Amino acid sequence: MNQRLGRRSIVFAWTLWVSAAGVVSAGELTPPAGPVAPTPGPEPRIAINEANTPGHSGATFVITQPGSYFLTGNVTGESGKYGILIQPSRVTVDLNGFAMIGVTGSLDGIAAFPGVKDIVVRNGSVASWGRSGVDLANAVNGAVEGVVASDNEQIGLRSGSNFIISRCAASGNGVATGQNGIHANGHAVIEHCTAVGNGGSGIGGGSLGSVVWGCAARDNGAFGVTVGDRCLIADCAAFSNENDGIHAGGGCTINGCTSSGNSRDGIEAAGSCLITGNVCAANGAGAVDGAGIHVTGPDSRIEGNNVSGGDRGMDVDVSGNIIIRNSVSGATTNWDIATGNKCLVVNGVNAGAISGTSGGVSIGSTDPWANFTY
Ligand SMILES: [Ca+2]
Numbered sequence: 340m341n342q343r344l345g346r347r348s349i350v351f352a353w354t355l356w357v358s359a360a361g362v363v364s365a366g367e368l369t370p371p372a373g374p375v376a377p378t379p380g381p382e383p384r385i386a387i388n389e390a391n392t393p394g395h396s397g398a399t400f401v402i403t404q405p406g407s408y409f410l411t412g413n414v415t416g417e418s419g420k421y422g423i424l425i426q427p428s429r430v431t432v433d434l435n436g437f438a439m440i441g442v443t444g445s446l447d448g449i450a451a452f453p454g455v456k457d458i459v460v461r462n463g464s465v466a467s468w469g470r471s472g473v474d475l476a477n478a479v480n481g482a483v484e485g486v487v488a489s490d491n492e493q494i495g496l497r498s499g500s501n502f503i504i505s506r507c508a509a510s511g512n513g514v515a516t517g518q519n520g521i522h523a524n525g526h527a528v529i530e531h532c533t534a535v536g537n538g539g540s541g542i543g544g545g546s547l548g549s550v551v552w553g554c555a556a557r558d559n560g561a562f563g564v565t566v567g568d569r570c571l572i573a574d575c576a577a578f579s580n581e582n583d584g585i586h587a588g589g590g591c592t593i594n595g596c597t598s599s600g601n602s603r604d605g606i607e608a609a610g611s612c613l614i615t616g617n618v619c620a621a622n623g624a625g626a627v628d629g630a631g632i633h634v635t636g637p638d639s640r641i642e643g644n645n646v647s648g649g650d651r652g653m654d655v656d657v658s659g660n661i662i663i664r665n666s667v668s669g670a671t672t673n674w675d676i677a678t679g680n681k682c683l684v685v686n687g688v689n690a691g692a693i694s695g696t697s698g699g700v701s702i703g704s705t706d707p708w709a710n711f712t713y
């Protein structure tokens with residue numbers, strides 16, 4: 340009944356809209372109601388071109404004054420030169436939807452002088468540069484937003500400390516040099532990025548308070564996502580990377596990730612971590628050795644993860660951890676837990692088929708902290 344009323348309302352609204360549209364088109368000689376919009380003034384930003392940002396022997400374009408800059412077309416690199424070299428602090432470069440395309444022997448697509456700060460690069464692509472696509476490793480405090488980087492010889496997108504890297508994609512970078520797709524030097528937030536087929540790790544997320552959130556990394560030559568100590572990795576997916584899918588230092592949180600089909604561990608973490616709610620399937624893929632979750636230090640809490648397949652399921656090398664409410668199945672060795680950890684593993688009991696309103700049997704323990712093999 341409600342659905343029918345809803346449809347009737349939509350038809351009624353459509354009829355009204357069509358009538359209104361008819362009135363507007365019939366009266367097109369009548370000026371629209373309301374104040375007249377102001378005529379657009381001169382572009383307050385600065386176009387990147389030979390007149391405004393002339394280059395020199397080391398760069399096609401050089402930005403020498405703070406300000407907001409934009410491209411007006413694609414840029415083709417030159418051998419021995421940066422594409423755009425940023426010299427002062429407080430510069431925004433809007434690629435304006437255009438591409439910066441390097442050539443053999445070119446340097447970085449976009450680079451900044453050491454020590455500059457407050458640098459923003461956004462909205463376009465950087466490909467095939469002889470070094471990195473965007474290299475802001477020596478800048479501090481900035482943002483790289485909506486930039487895609489492919490087939491650069493070194494790193495796709497590289498930031499300095501205190502950067503936000505968001506909605507970026509990096510593919511096929513550093514293949515010959517073994518370098519990362521996206522890489523933060525120091526503290527960073529990296530969110531909603533993807534890294535595929537880079538020579539080194541997909542995402543090198545920095546350290547000491549960095550966040551990698553909502554990112555995806557597959558088929559990279561080293562780790563999918565790697566961070567140093569005291570970072571947060573959440574809601575990420577890593578697949579088919581040639582080392583660990585997710586690799587974290589000490590004191591990290593790793594939550595809600597899926598890491599599967601990697602050559603080594605699904606998740607490897609040092610001590611003092613919280614590892615919760617992750618899914619790790621079929622890691623240690625192929626001849627290489629790996630575990631679903633591998634913890635190499637003490638003082639971690641490992642809870643509520645599901646691990647399946649792999650050479651080892653849950654692999655904890657040292658004492659002093661608490662391992663609770665996980666489930667592991669189908670690994671060559673499901674549990675490999677060093678002595679001196681808080682851990683109860685119960686081989687779960689299979690229920691018969693269940694149909695209707697009740698059935699099954701106790702899984703094998705009422706201990707609320709038990710881990711299960713199944
Ligand atoms: Ca293996």
Ligand SMILES: [Ca+2]
Nearest residue numbers: 654655656675
């Ligand atoms: Ca071990």
